[in-house]
Amino acid sequence: MNEIRRGTLQEQTFYEQVGGEETFRRLVHRFYEGVAGDPGFRAMYPEEDLGPAEERLTLFLMQYWGGPTTYSDNRGHPRLRMRHAPFTVDRAAHDAWLRHMRVAVDELGLSEEHETTLWNYLTYAAASMINAPD
Numbered sequence: 411m412n413e414i415r416r417g418t419l420q421e422q423t424f425y426e427q428v429g430g431e432e433t434f435r436r437l438v439h440r441f442y443e444g445v446a447g448d449p450g451f452r453a454m455y456p457e458e459d460l461g462p463a464e465e466r467l468t469l470f471l472m473q474y475w476g477g478p479t480t481y482s483d484n485r486g487h488p489r490l491r492m493r494h495a496p497f498t499v500d501r502a503a504h505d506a507w508l509r510h511m512r513v514a515v516d517e518l519g520l521s522e523e524h525e526t527t528l529w530n531y532l533t534y535a536a537a538s539m540i541n542a543p544d
């Protein structure tokens with residue numbers, strides 16, 4: 411309960427509503443487990459250790475949904491399209507990214523409303539990241 415006093419029920423951010431940091435850590439950890447088990451797609455990620463990439467995506471999503479701004483404190487403005495420019499994000503990469511994310515979202519067991527909100531954002535954001543023709 412977030413009620414401090416009757417009549418002062420505070421508005422929660424989406425971040426808080428879905429369980430805060432722990433939920434985003436679970437989401438992105440599961441996502442990168444999928445990436446690690448998909449050699450073709452894994453090859454897109456330049457670093458041998460996926461841990462730092464996992465941390466960046468986790469912090470970005472936490473910030474995006476109303477959590478702490480640690481991502482921008484460390485990395486500056488997200489400029490995600492620009493940051494993806496070094497990588498060939500074509501339809502196949504887009505589909506693989508979303509496939510791994512779908513598994514991770516399903517395993518969170520969110521309410522239908524929260525799940526739809528999160529998934530709509532992820533699909534929209536993934537489509538906007540495409541930077542190469544098929």
Ligand code: HEM
Nearest residue numbers: 454455463466467470485493497499503504507535536539
């Ligand atoms: C559409 C398919 C996508 C592909 C193939 C892709 C691939 C990649 C790759 C290869 C990296 C570099 C790994 C790293 O060093 O961090 C990266 C970074 C990142 N991606 Fe994506 N990505 C996709 C979509 C998205 C979407 C939809 C989001 C946000 C909702 C996102 C957020 C990020 C973030 C925050 C980083 C780290 C940026 C930084 O601070 O350097 N990506 N992505």
